[in-house]
Amino acid sequence: MSGWVAVAGLGPGTDDLVTPEVRAALAQATDIVGYIPYVARVAPRAGLALHPSDNRVELDRARFALDLAAEGKRVVVVSSGDPGVFAMASALFEALEGREDAPEIRILPGITAMLAASARIGAPLGHDFCAINLSDNLKPWALIEKRLRLAAEADFAMAFYNPRSKARPEGFARVLEILREACGPDRLICFARAVSTPDEAVRTVTLAEARPEMADMRTVVILGNSATRRVGPWVYTPRSVP
Amino acid sequence: MSGWVAVAGLGPGTDDLVTPEVRAALAQATDIVGYIPYVARVAPRAGLALHPSDNRVELDRARFALDLAAEGKRVVVVSSGDPGVFAMASALFEALEGREDAPEIRILPGITAMLAASARIGAPLGHDFCAINLSDNLKPWALIEKRLRLAAEADFAMAFYNPRSKARPEGFARVLEILREACGPDRLICFARAVSTPDEAVRTVTLAEARPEMADMRTVVILGNSATRRVGPWVYTPRSVP
Structure with a gap:
């Protein structure tokens, strides 16, 4: 089974502003990676590993997500708002530079702040x-x-x-x-x-x-x-x- | 029963990018107002009146929505993308200028293009x-x-x-x-x-x-x-x- 990374926008806070596309990705995930308060917004369930990390380690977090996907995991990197606006999508592509292995990557938009x-x-x-x-x-x-x-x-x-x-x-x-x-x-x-x-x-x-x-x-x-x-x-x- | 207007963003096209908040507003509406192709994205149902209108009549459309709400209707004005980005929210507030009656108004964000x-x-x-x-x-x-x-x-x-x-x-x-x-x-x-x-x-x-x-x-x-x-x-x- 091949792994993937989705960088998903959780919107500003309420579940009412999380898109069905993001919800589906979270349901399929084996691993959730992100800043502590954003990972805390994902409901725990059996078979889902949560990997919260501190602020200002975006590049390490992105590399970790790519490593997990290379092992076959289905990884959702969660951002608040939209992942493309001052959030994790750019960090993921920075982390992709120079890597030989590129997993399937999807960016899932969200309601930005x-x-x-x-x-x-x-x-x-x-x-x-x-x-x-x-x-x-x-x-x-x-x-x-x-x-x-x-x-x-x-x-x-x-x-x-x-x-x-x-x-x-x-x-x-x-x-x-x-x-x-x-x-x-x-x-x-x-x-x-x-x-x-x-x-x-x-x-x-x-x-x-x-x-x-x-x-x-x-x-x-x-x-x-x-x-x-x-x-x-x-x-x-x-x-x-x- | 008092009317309201919600100006809702339908996102770029797929239902997968429509927020639950917008879906709920559409389910409660009695009337849908908007540009023809956007109104066409709302599923018809009994008790729901669809009011598609042509491009470049944004201010007339906004006034019509406010009039319907004044009659007690629950009106969703649909925009593509986000209603606040080059779409119907500004037109609604322009139409509100100088009116004595102001219904309940909500702006419901969407995934902008x-x-x-x-x-x-x-x-x-x-x-x-x-x-x-x-x-x-x-x-x-x-x-x-x-x-x-x-x-x-x-x-x-x-x-x-x-x-x-x-x-x-x-x-x-x-x-x-x-x-x-x-x-x-x-x-x-x-x-x-x-x-x-x-x-x-x-x-x-x-x-x-x-x-x-x-x-x-x-x-x-x-x-x-x-x-x-x-x-x-x-x-x-x-x-x-x-």
């Missing part, structure tokens, strides 16, 4: 937008600043992943400064924490009102473009630019 | 990226060109929706010219047509090899960033920038 957040907020990403990972673990901080300024000049709405960590709380404060400078104090900014879980909390403020502590590592932050507006309790970006 | 495409290609959106609608129905063409140049300068991977229509086939040719100029001839570009349907076709070429006719209105186009590379049959963008 910014789209789950956007749905709760209204439609802040209803026009052109960008997605930026604010962690500087894997890129220079100067590149983040450059991208923020260019995205503001392009008048993109922006979704920010990993806005704030304990290790570098000052980074997000700097991001807010740059955005206030580039987009003005009245621009709307939405903080969506743990969407679709019992801890869900969503709020929208202006950049003038925004504070770094409104975000933590479970928060996706969405900045509107220059036309983003409120209607009732909702925030949306119009489809058209006159 | 670029993430379904990305999964088939590998992980081309594995680093910072942007999403641009190339249709100039709702914005000036000059703004599209400006955004392309700034996105290239930011070294974003880029996902393009609505790359090419019968009404303006020359637009996408111009886009390819601008991208070749800004990103060079060797940059990888992926054409993903009708992902997850029987008509699925995915190919990756360099910008030098790219031709406008490789895209149609069922295609999502993904341009890699400067680090995007092939490994075996896959294309991915590394997570890190040195």
